[in-house]
Amino acid sequence: MQFTRAKGYDSFCPLGPWIETVLDPVDLRVTAAAYGELRQDGRTSQMVHDVPSLIAFASSIMTLLPGDVILTGTPAGVGPIRDGDTRQHRDPKGSAH
Secondary structure (H helix, E strand, C coil): CHHHHHHCCCCCCCCCCCCCCCCCHHHCEEEEEECCEEEEEEEHHHCCCCHHHHHHHHHHHCCCCCCCCCCCCCCCCCCCCCCCCCEEEECCCCCEC
16 A cells, blocks of 8 residues: 555644545545646546545555545646745635635
């Protein structure tokens, strides 16, 4: 499970200030912008493995608890983030963060 090695260490992935927990993950839009320019735009329905399958696989090899986050790949357009860069993400309801 690549993502356990690449993204699973303490302090490696600060998230927040909150995480949305009431949503249907079947066809969520995932976007990211840098300096107001849309860089990534994809949908969870385009993932190689659907969300229920990812949860089933992860829970078969590790204990998942409420609040745990499973990090996967990223839509096309990923690029480097440099010191001082700003990124903007939108939650499933469309609010910018």
